[in-house]
Amino acid sequence: MRIPNIPGFDQQALQKYFKNTGMLMLAKVGSQVIKMIVNSFVLSTYLGTERYGILNYPMALVTFFMAIAALGLDGFVTREIVNHPERKGSFLGTAFWMRMAAGLLTLPLLYMVYLIQDHFKHLDTPVNYVMIVGLVSVVQSVNIIESFFQAKVQGKYVMYVQVFGNIASAVIKLLMVFMQAPLIFFIYALLLDAAILASGYLLAYRSSGNSIGEWKFKPALAVYLLKRSWPLAFSAVLVSIYMKIDQAMITSYLGEAELGIYSTVAQLSESFYFLPVAVVTSVFPAIIYARKTDHARYLKRLQNMYDLMVVISVSVALFMTFASTYIYHIAFRDHPEWWAGAPVLAVHVWAGIFVFLGSASGQYLIAEGYFKLSMLRTGVGAIVNVLLNIYLIPKYGIIGAAYATLVAYAVATFFILFIPKTRAQGVQMLRSLFLISLFQKAFSR
Incomplete structure (x- = not known):
């Protein structure tokens, strides 16, 4: 892949630096195109404004807790693996179990936030829909593998996983639309999306000659990681509030139908x-x-x-x-x-x-x-x-x-x-x- 000439920058050097990130960009392009076509148009038309809003509300709410559950570990683990490649098993294993535990601990918090919001404005979204999507935070603990590929400058594996995951997700949703599936199926599909990506990362990690059998949880390392990653975790929570709070507040003030319309706007604009x-x-x-x-x-x-x-x-x-x-x-x-x-x-x-x-x-x-x-x-x-x-x-x-x-x-x-x-x-x-x-x-x- 070649990139256009950018004034003030050496083209040959940029081409070298872009080799890894260009693959990531391809994954993003594929992801956004699929997202626009399937989510913004096909699903919204099939479900209608209210049901589409009900589909989007759980993810808008869960986004904040996903940021908490990630613990800001991804970028920090990448840096540590670059500096200490011989300890990758300890870093990945410790970070995985930390994210898994954090994901589980966010579930009762998610339930409490839903109840508070439902108390002030009765929501049309059932609580079980929110809790199903809340499990995404747990499943995504496997995604710490992406930090390993970033450390090894192997963006192609990330590209393969993301492109395959998004295509599989789109095909599944299109099949459900064709079969006139009820809304609950699409709620489960949000969790399935995360499971597909997690499975893809595990397969890619194994196919690149690595094994999760090497992963080890080290309590002392967990303390070390948490002490240094908490500012990144806090920053990630702020970013999620900064980027997604409007969708949660639209539901509180206007209801799920208006959120459905606004969700298509946000997806198109942010694509x-x-x-x-x-x-x-x-x-x-x-x-x-x-x-x-x-x-x-x-x-x-x-x-x-x-x-x-x-x-x-x-x-x-x-x-x-x-x-x-x-x-x-x-x-x-x-x-x-x-x-x-x-x-x-x-x-x-x-x-x-x-x-x-x-x-x-x-x-x-x-x-x-x-x-x-x-x-x-x-x-x-x-x-x-x-x-x-x-x-x-x-x-x-x-x-x-x-x-x-x-x-x-x-x-x-x-x-x-x-x-x-x-x-x-x-x-x-x-x-x-x-x-x-x-x-x-x-x-x-």
């Missing part, structure tokens, strides 16, 4: 979010190298990265804004109850600009070692999102949730403007956002 991760991951090594050798070149590469993020995200936002009405009217031609999602998509998609810039500036924060600041700005975004949703959803409905998301993402991304040591980076992002940097490049030629 492009793999792009900044793929691009930034590819150019990040080149940025780190420049930081060590040439500070001016380092700043220039950061500016080029921000410019690229703005060009891609604004292009996507403009296209989706003008196409939103056509997308909904064509995809839901005989189901006008879904058409209310079109104007919401036209708003929500602009939040992608700040997701793109946030992903890029997040790498800068990592490069500079500002880990706490990264967590702080996510927390600020989460608080703003919750407060705005409390005010806007009851007053404006699901389009209010879209505006809340847009503002919260913008505040989180540009929060670094209020911190003296990172303000210059905030200014660089503003230069890209308002196309100042791009115009200067154009007129300087």
Whole structure:
């Protein structure tokens, strides 16, 4: 796979760095295409607004507990295996049992949160639906294997598992639609999706010459991992609140039918979010190298990265804004109850600009070692999102949730403007956002 030439970066070096992450991007592309076609259109049309909302509510709620159950171990275990490959069995085994235990412990918490929400607004979603999906947190403990493949720079195995898992998931859901299956089957399918991925990782791990028989649980290592990974776990919880709280709150204020419409909006809008991760991951090594050798070149590469993020995200936002009405009217031609999602998509998609810039500036924060600041700005975004949703959803409905998301993402991304040591980076992002940097490049030629 070749990537386009990016100004300010050495193409040959980028090609080398992209070799592993390009495979991951392919997996993401396949995943998002399947997700859009099957989930956003086929399932939603078959189930209708209310039942589709009931299907999406458990996952929206469980997402927070999945973040807790992961314990922030994935990235940390990857780093430890890179540094101590001879101890991979101990790291993987310990992390697996830690995630398994955490997943089980989140189930009663999930049950309590459901009961509280149901008390204030009677939910149409049965509690057993939520608890079935809650088991995803337990099953996903196997996914710690992905950390091993990342450490070994073997992204092809991740690609194979994810692409196969998503295709299998799509085929199963299409068969259930063809057989006119009841809603409970699709609830179980969410758990089956996780089981398919877990089985795929186990098979890939074994086929690459490894065995889970080598996995060992080490209590002292568990304490070591927990002490160092808890900030990442806390950050992951904040991210889940930041990204998914709107869907949980829509259910509380407006009900499952409105959530059904909003879910199609979020899926379509967020289907492009793999792009900044793929691009930034590819150019990040080149940025780190420049930081060590040439500070001016380092700043220039950061500016080029921000410019690229703005060009891609604004292009996507403009296209989706003008196409939103056509997308909904064509995809839901005989189901006008879904058409209310079109104007919401036209708003929500602009939040992608700040997701793109946030992903890029997040790498800068990592490069500079500002880990706490990264967590702080996510927390600020989460608080703003919750407060705005409390005010806007009851007053404006699901389009209010879209505006809340847009503002919260913008505040989180540009929060670094209020911190003296990172303000210059905030200014660089503003230069890209308002196309100042791009115009200067154009007129300087």
